[in-house]
Amino acid sequence: MPKVHVLLKKEELDQQRLPGKVVVVLDILFATTSIVASLAHGAKEVVLMESGAAALAEAGKREKSSYVLSGELNAETLPGFCHPTPLALMRENVTNRSVLYCTTNGTVALAKAAQADHVYAAALINGRAAVERIVRNHRDETVLIACSGSADNFNLEDFYGAGRLVALFRELDAKRCELTDAALAAALLYRRSDALQCLSEARVGRMMLARGLREEIRFAAQQDNVAVVPKLTNGVLLPA
Numbered sequence: 117m118p119k120v121h122v123l124l125k126k127e128e129l130d131q132q133r134l135p136g137k138v139v140v141v142l143d144i145l146f147a148t149t150s151i152v153a154s155l156a157h158g159a160k161e162v163v164l165m166e167s168g169a170a171a172l173a174e175a176g177k178r179e180k181s182s183y184v185l186s187g188e189l190n191a192e193t194l195p196g197f198c199h200p201t202p203l204a205l206m207r208e209n210v211t212n213r214s215v216l217y218c219t220t221n222g223t224v225a226l227a228k229a230a231q232a233d234h235v236y237a238a239a240l241i242n243g244r245a246a247v248e249r250i251v252r253n254h255r256d257e258t259v260l261i262a263c264s265g266s267a268d269n270f271n272l273e274d275f276y277g278a279g280r281l282v283a284l285f286r287e288l289d290a291k292r293c294e295l296t297d298a299a300l301a302a303a304l305l306y307r308r309s310d311a312l313q314c315l316s317e318a319r320v321g322r323m324m325l326a327r328g329l330r331e332e333i334r335f336a337a338q339q340d341n342v343a344v345v346p347k348l349t350n351g352v353l354l355p356a
Contacts, residue, residue, distance in 0.1 A: 129262055137233060143221055152242045156242075159210040159214070159215050165218035170218070221264040235348035240277055242340070266320065272318035280306050
């Protein structure tokens with residue numbers, strides 16, 4: 117019976133044997149939410165960049181009108197880059213453009229997961245679509261739901277998002293998947309909490325509120341209103 121397991125932070129991916137597994141990466145505030153939103157609003161692709169310097173070097177190889185630079189380091193937007201939050205990116209008119217994207221945690225987690233057979237980016241906004249795809253296409257494979265966390269620390273909002281995905285696995289495929297204790301714990305948090313309250317009271321959420329990003333948090337707290345499921349291939353995220 118395939119397992120559904122939750123990893124509490126991206127550093128735990130280093131301890132996993134990833135070949136043969138499906139990894140779903142979560143960075144609710146905000147990397148994976150931004151990636152999903154960008155592709156849902158017509159972005160051609162989201163390209164993972166390891167640093168601002170790498171993003172600028174890649175931009176130098178492309179037509180100016182063909183890309184959007186977006187990124188942060190330690191929660192500070194990189195100079196000359198778009199703020200890497202979903203609503204900010206949607207205001208940049210990403211339609212038919214590549215998003216060259218680098219963040220401190222979410223893009224790092226996706227890169228760490230790259231050795232898995234299948235890697236998806238998920239958020240609350242596309243949770244049902246992501247789980248439906250996995251149940252439909254990967255029913256016999258172990259699933260690792262990887263919370264990005266922050267600099268080797270646990271993040272509440274990612275664990276809440278993991279709980280939402282686990283709840284959906286229980287709803288859609290309960291007879292075929294075995295939940296680990298970490299997955300069950302995440303599901304319990306989800307079942308007993310409110311999305312907006314959880315995201316707002318989490319450490320990262322409080323920091324974002326202090327920076328005037330209340331509407332970005334509200335956007336990230338929405339559930340199942342996007343059908344796009346980004347899949348990672350060779351460092352590029354495209355709709356699966």
